[in-house]
Amino acid sequence: MGIAGTAPAFSVAVTTAAIVASVGVLSVGSIFYCGLVMFGIMLAFFHLSKITPHAGAAYAWVGQVFGRTWGFFTGWGLLVASIFFMVSATIPAATSTLILIAPDLVENTLWVTGTAAIWLTLVTLVVTKGIKHASYTQLILTGIETVVVFALIIAAFMQYGDRPAHPPSIIWFSPFSFTPQLFATGALTAIFFYWGWDVTMNLSEETKTGDSGKAHPAGKGAFWAMVNLILFFIIMMIVVLIVLNDEEISQANTNVLYAIANKLFPAPWNYLAVLSTILSTVGTIETQILQFSRSMFAMARDEMLHPRYAKIHPEWKTPWVATFVIWFLGVLLLFSSSFMPSVKQILESSILAIGFQICFYMSLAGFACAWHYRDKLKAGAYNAISFVLWPLLAALFMVFIAIYSIPTFDMVTNIMGIGGILIGFIPFALGGLRRADAAKA
Numbered sequence: 001m002g003i004a005g006t007a008p009a010f011s012v013a014v015t016t017a018a019i020v021a022s023v024g025v026l027s028v029g030s031i032f033y034c035g036l037v038m039f040g041i042m043l044a045f046f047h048l049s050k051i052t053p054h055a056g057a058a059y060a061w062v063g064q065v066f067g068r069t070w071g072f073f074t075g076w077g078l079l080v081a082s083i084f085f086m087v088s089a090t091i092p093a094a095t096s097t098l099i100l101i102a103p104d105l106v107e108n109t110l111w112v113t114g115t116a117a118i119w120l121t122l123v124t125l126v127v128t129k130g131i132k133h134a135s136y137t138q139l140i141l142t143g144i145e146t147v148v149v150f151a152l153i154i155a156a157f158m159q160y161g162d163r164p165a166h167p168p169s170i171i172w173f174s175p176f177s178f179t180p181q182l183f184a185t186g187a188l189t190a191i192f193f194y195w196g197w198d199v200t201m202n203l204s205e206e207t208k209t210g211d212s213g214k215a216h217p218a219g220k221g222a223f224w225a226m227v228n229l230i231l232f233f234i235i236m237m238i239v240v241l242i243v244l245n246d247e248e249i250s251q252a253n254t255n256v257l258y259a260i261a262n263k264l265f266p267a268p269w270n271y272l273a274v275l276s277t278i279l280s281t282v283g284t285i286e287t288q289i290l291q292f293s294r295s296m297f298a299m300a301r302d303e304m305l306h307p308r309y310a311k312i313h314p315e316w317k318t319p320w321v322a323t324f325v326i327w328f329l330g331v332l333l334l335f336s337s338s339f340m341p342s343v344k345q346i347l348e349s350s351i352l353a354i355g356f357q358i359c360f361y362m363s364l365a366g367f368a369c370a371w372h373y374r375d376k377l378k379a380g381a382y383n384a385i386s387f388v389l390w391p392l393l394a395a396l397f398m399v400f401i402a403i404y405s406i407p408t409f410d411m412v413t414n415i416m417g418i419g420g421i422l423i424g425f426i427p428f429a430l431g432g433l434r435r436a437d438a439a440k441a
Helices: 002-006 008-048 058-066 068-101 109-128 131-160 180-194 217-243 246-252 256-264 271-301 320-337 343-372 374-378 381-408 411-422 425-440
Strands: none
Touching (some): 002 217, 131 256, 131 271, 256 271, 343 411
16 A cells, blocks of 8 residues: 555656656656655654554644644645645546547546546545455556566666666766755655655554554555665666656656657557556555545544544445545546646646645654654664654755745645645634534533
8 A cells, every 4th residue: 555655657657757857867866865855754654653553644643742733734734635636646547548548638638637537536436435445456456557667667777778868877866966956846846756655554543453562564564665665766767767868758748657668668568558657546546535534534533623524434434425525626626627728737736736735744743753752862873863863854854845845836836735734724713613612512
């Protein structure tokens, strides 16, 4: 679930063009250093999960450490990011589908958003039917995706290792190659690459429990997912740069894997890359719906949101009302985005807004871990780094990136990114009134 939540093929296909346009060959370094930052956040989730398994994950743990208000907005940041993600995830699934069945319609925003809505509806039905259906589906999707992507990696090094489009250089990794502005620009997009692994934490109540005080199986899943993802994304970014030149990457837009496959394999084998992107995208839509619905369920169960969202289906044992909410809002956003002039503009705005919201809620988890385990500073170098210093530095970095990025956003992106979080004050206030009325009664 952790690997599927990050959706390797989807992330590479959708985000590569944006990060290469921003920082060029330094994309490899951005992926690497942001991987280290995200590893620090993963350590925060890993250690916080020892407090108690909770479907709300960061929402619950931040709330326990810093109080209900900060906990609410941690959860709200995730909810808003997940809703916007329904646009940035389903659109690549739609464009890949149209490449297979109607290539002439790939740039038609109405057809793309309509196809995206169909995919969102189908995945929502699978998720609503239960966690076992979702997990078995995920195993199949991720397995096929992995085979195709590894075939691309092997073929790329065999065919272009001695004649790369971008000759490999130590500059790709050197921290001295970055200016602060370049680093911040690349980081916000690179963070989007890694987002999604924390879905394992939201499923902790639905997995077997670990021993008290030890890492929960959900935490172990997140740990190994992150190790694999850092290695994968670095290798895959190198593959993109050695196979495609800058113009080809730009023209590929959200179909970078297909562009690579076109240069490596003859038809119809090149369409396996399109299949991989579709499967990866469907997988990450599934995990994001799971993460949203479990977070909303947990917040409603704690009466931070209306109790109706905590309703469990009597047969399927899933929070079906919360699942319906993200389907409805996703379809609504897709319909609204169909009025934007291009598919590319829809994706760019949603990805940057999500990056801001990821920085917001994950940084709070990093701060909560560092504060909760501050006594570990006296327990030796390993504990000090793992429990406090690495999560703290990762959280500070995310705050810096979020603040630095605000002036660079256009108005639409700022409304989506900052406005989406500020809207949370409305349900937060309504929840306070509800609890006050209940106390009087």
